[in-house]
Amino acid sequence: MVVGTGSSLPARVVTNADLAEQMDTSDAWIVQRTGIRQRHIAAADETTSVLGARAARAALEDAGLTADDIDLVICATSTPDHTFPATATQIQAALGIHQGAAFDLQAVCAGFVFAVSTADKFLTTGAARRALVVGAETFSRIVDWEDRTTCVLFGDGAGAIVLEAQDEAGNRGVLSASLRSDGRHREKLYVDGGPGSTGTTGHLRMEGRDVFRFAVGQVTDVIVEAFAQAGVTAEELDWFVPHQANRRIIEASADKIGIAREKIVLTVDRHGNTSAASIPLALDVARRDGRIQAGDLVMIEAIGGGFSWGAALIRW
Structure with missing residues (x-):
């Protein structure tokens, strides 16, 4: 937990x-x-x-x-x-x-x-x-x-x-997780360098429209699977804490799954896209301001270059 x-x-x-x-x-x-x-x-x-x-x-x-x-x-x-x-x-x-x-x-x-x-x-x-x-x-x-x-x-x-790990945690902690990757999409979001290729750090390159379409059209599969594995529904969710990349992507994904917008934790306006840091930053904000409470059902979800994407359900 x-x-x-x-x-x-x-x-x-x-x-x-x-x-x-x-x-x-x-x-x-x-x-x-x-x-x-x-x-x-x-x-x-x-x-x-x-x-x-x-x-x-x-x-x-x-x-x-x-x-x-x-x-x-x-x-x-x-x-x-x-x-x-x-x-x-x-x-x-x-x-x-x-x-x-x-x-x-x-x-x-x-x-x-x-x-x-x-x-x-x-x-x-x-x-x-x-x-x-x-x-x-x-x-x-x-x-x-x-x-x-x-x-x-x-x-x-x-x-x-x-x-x-707690012996008496009951039904708290990570309840389910669904992870996916598909390397065929590398050119849509990648860094054009690396020690094994160019010997340089490189810079981030992105096809923004393609990433947007994939994020909204495909990524929700892991959310659905995480719900199914845990035997819960979107209506039972207390908080949706997605990767903070783009507000339009976040809201469109939530709408597609049936997650009420008032359950979305948004920090993208303050932090921008901080990649792997964005979800734990948002979790800390929502817990410290009192939104996330013990016993709450929290969904985390993200998509990254590669593409790799995933979702996990956590009982706080």
């Missing part, structure tokens, strides 16, 4: 008006198409692991736990500090965790959903007792700041949750 949440955002805020001073765009254009009003941009010394460690530390404090209580760290990220070692190991070291395993998971924007599902498998099989699941990104470092169609979409940040 989820016993703690935490988040970390860089201090620097870049508004749509700020971007309009640098390129041919406007606040109205960005808001109309995406719902984004601002995003946070990491400082030079704020690496992905720095942001991730801050969020993880906050989650540990929220759970009332220490480094000695954690035996698994998974970091979902597409912007690691280094090719290796894993960013998760740097978060582990920063927190003073000296036991258990730590590794990264790469499923782009769907990474946190994949990481939660993976951590759940460790916990339910007894391979770990408590898992720190982090989503952390510095996407500002891989966007092309001369491409106004993509650079306005992304921001930096990190979020984390602590999952704990």
